[in-house]
Amino acid sequence: MDNQSQPLDADLQPGANQPHGLRISQTIRRYWYESSRWAFFFAVLGFLYLGLVLLIFSTASSKLGAAGLPVVLVLLFVGALVFPPVWFIFQFAQNIQKALRHEDNQAAAVGFQNLRRLYQFIGVLTAILLGFYGITLIFTFLFMATAG
Template identity: 25%
Template sequence: MEESDLKLTGSDKTNFLETAKWGKFLSIVGFIMSGFIVLGGLTFAGGAFSDLYPGIGGGIGIFYVLFALIYVFPSLYLYRFSTQIKSGIHNGDQQLCSEAYNNLRRLFLFMGVLMIVTLSLYVLIILFALMGGLMGGML
């Protein structure tokens, strides 16, 4: 890729600063939601629902905690992007803006891989459901 001296216009800076505000808000909400998911997972794992779900509460709790851990990463990348791009624009620091873009790239990469994994799991679930239905119909 060829290096160029790309300049940001005033409206570009305004758009990035507005994006940074919303990105920071969404990332903080993401961190808070991760905390609530962990609390929910610990509630299941701690046996609070052992009467309702005997034997599977711990498994559900572990699933919730793992889900919260996965949910933290996009929030972290978005938070880093938001704080770095705001600081980079205000200070005219090209290096900080480059780090912000790298965190935005990581966010999209993470979300893309997560989407591929999710869609693959959906396909597998549908295939197993169809196979189970066919097997059940043969009996």
């Protein structure tokens, strides 16, 4: 079993930059290209969603005034949660396409850095949600035990 106290990438060999046995074959390039196209599609959907949230936010805040504050706060919270993954996937798509088009290794590095950030963000969010579910379950059981 893995040592959970180590950083996620602790067991990666700190080898020299080059040469390394792995290479970026034409097959991998094709998969990257296809993945980046789909990633771009998701990014566009995400931006459209954020635009919609912004539209509702501005309408609610102008029409409801102080009474619409809870709605505005919820929308801001949703926007703050949705924007980072959308931005990361957009950056991933853009940089991978740039890397493939111009043989730009730096762009590829930025692209994969954004993919890593995307996974980290979703992973941490999932862990927080799981923790929240766990705490809710514990409190529910405690409540039921004391009430019963």
